[in-house]
Amino acid sequence: MKIPLSPLPLSVLLDKYGGALGGLLRRRVGPEVKGRYEHWDHLRHLTPPTGLKHEQWWLAIKLARSAAARDLPLLDREGRPFRVALTDSIASKLHTITKQAAGSIRGLDQQEDEHAKHRFLIRSQIEEAMTSSQLEGAGTTRAVAKDMLRSGRKPRDHGERMIYNNYLAMQELKRWRDQPLTPDAVFEIHRLITSDTLEDPSQAGRFRTAADNVVVEDETGRVLHLPPRAEELPQRLRALCDFANGVHDGEGFLHPVVRAIAIHFQIGYDHPFCDGNGRTARTLFYWSMLRSGYWLTEYLSVSSVFKNAKARYLRSYLQTETDESDMSYFVDHHLEVIVDAIDNLHGYLARKVEERGRAQALLKPSSKLGARLNHRQRELLIDAVRHPDKSYRIDRHMQVHGVTYQTARTDLGSLVELKLMRCQRIGRAFLYTPVPDLVQRLK
Structure with a gap:
């Protein structure tokens, strides 16, 4: 890391260019250069206003900054x-x-x-x-x-x-x-x-x-x-x-x-x-x-x-x-x-709003993927796009849709086969979670 070159202190600049102070103030130089709060280390390489040396330009900038500072x-x-x-x-x-x-x-x-x-x-x-x-x-x-x-x-x-x-x-x-x-x-x-x-x-x-x-x-x-x-x-x-x-x-x-x-x-x-x-x-x-x-x-x-x-x-x-x-x-x-x-x-x-809209379009019953899924699976995947950290269980899927255990298990198992969901066993229960790139997979 290069340490920026320190400018001369304001007090030294005032002693050096005090005789030209009135002219500098009349130029109405602002505290920034083209909207940037420039440091001397960079400003010394820029082209100063016509008729000014770099140190005089810097002095005018410092005076403007002092007026705006607290x-x-x-x-x-x-x-x-x-x-x-x-x-x-x-x-x-x-x-x-x-x-x-x-x-x-x-x-x-x-x-x-x-x-x-x-x-x-x-x-x-x-x-x-x-x-x-x-x-x-x-x-x-x-x-x-x-x-x-x-x-x-x-x-x-x-x-x-x-x-x-x-x-x-x-x-x-x-x-x-x-x-x-x-x-x-x-x-x-x-x-x-x-x-x-x-x-x-x-x-x-x-x-x-x-x-x-x-x-x-x-x-x-x-x-x-x-x-x-x-x-x-x-x-x-x-x-x-x-x-x-x-x-x-x-x-x-x-x-x-x-x-x-x-x-x-x-x-x-x-x-x-x-x-x-x-x-x-x-x-x-x-x-x-x-x-x-x-x-x-x-x-x-x-x-x-x-x-x-x-x-x-x-x-x-x-x-x-x-x-x-x-x-x-x-x-x-x-x-x-x-x-x-x-x-x-x-x-x-x-991006997330757009992804969700695309996912919903891809899961319409008339779409290629949507036609392979039943309405329960489509609803679950749309919910998973909205909540990618959410997990799903067979018993909960049964309750939400009023289906048998075997139907709920088949619904979720088919989504795993399609590589849209993951399944892991925790204790006696199976936990299903969306794959991290679900929206891309839906394409």
Whole structure:
């Protein structure tokens, strides 16, 4: 990971170009470049406006950002407050998220019952648990992880345990979101997330110490980030909890989504624990979003987007550190991630609605496959498309359709022969479940 080149501090630029300040202000340079919150490391390679040097252009941008920025009650390692500039593009993303994540969503409100919505919720929690853990090294494959969480079996190795713990934490959010955040609650979350995954189990649910010597390194061992001193952590976590609970709201309105993102950032920056900081940070982001009424967040997987652009995620931290603690880089990237996660959910739901429509068409009595099935089998398969995690039993099929045991067994057995259902024996009962690619098989 390349560390972004730090620009000259604003105070130095003002000393250097103070005589030209009036001319710079008259140019009305905005805080962004073509809608992007550029860092000096990239901007220095762009073509500046006519008549300006790169440093003068950067000074004009920094002045515009200062006018739009506000200090947060969260401090960097040197005791300076982090700042966030609410630019036009950031405000636009916040509006999109507020409109969609606090209201209804296309596709989800088309599901006929609460069971379908619950299924989508479980899917998102599984996805977030997997990708959040994979961001921090869990090597378990997607198929194996899904099988573990859906079947309810216990984890077999370190990677599976990381994912399993994350899944439990996502499910616990409903309990945590109705409570104020306290240091003890953060420790409880950390203990749950790291249970049985640390080389030293005593590190779960406690601050790192100076002796732990925790730093953030890249894959080559180069230090990317030196967290605040260990003795400062109790005070810093207390301040973060006050911020999360809105204790400082008298200082003015801060958008709830920005607050949630800042909580995520600060845990990652402070690195209060020996391990599991990223997973704890992302869990607290979800806690804050849900506590603020953004219910749709439960159905999103932000870590899926972070995982697909891990370098960009890490770079947004480094850009903040190398530009006078301007958290806007991290906020801007995180907002893009949330918008992408919402779009991904839209796409997933649209595909499922389309798949169900195709399945119903394929199972019409006049269709080639539908003609081979009786009406009971067609109804069961349409139900299975809607509820792919559902299981079916012979006695229940008997009751629903009022048929004999032998008829019900034949119905389900024929679907197994057609490779549309699977059968396994549990005790004395036979359990029938849809094949994972049922919709494709129906074609």
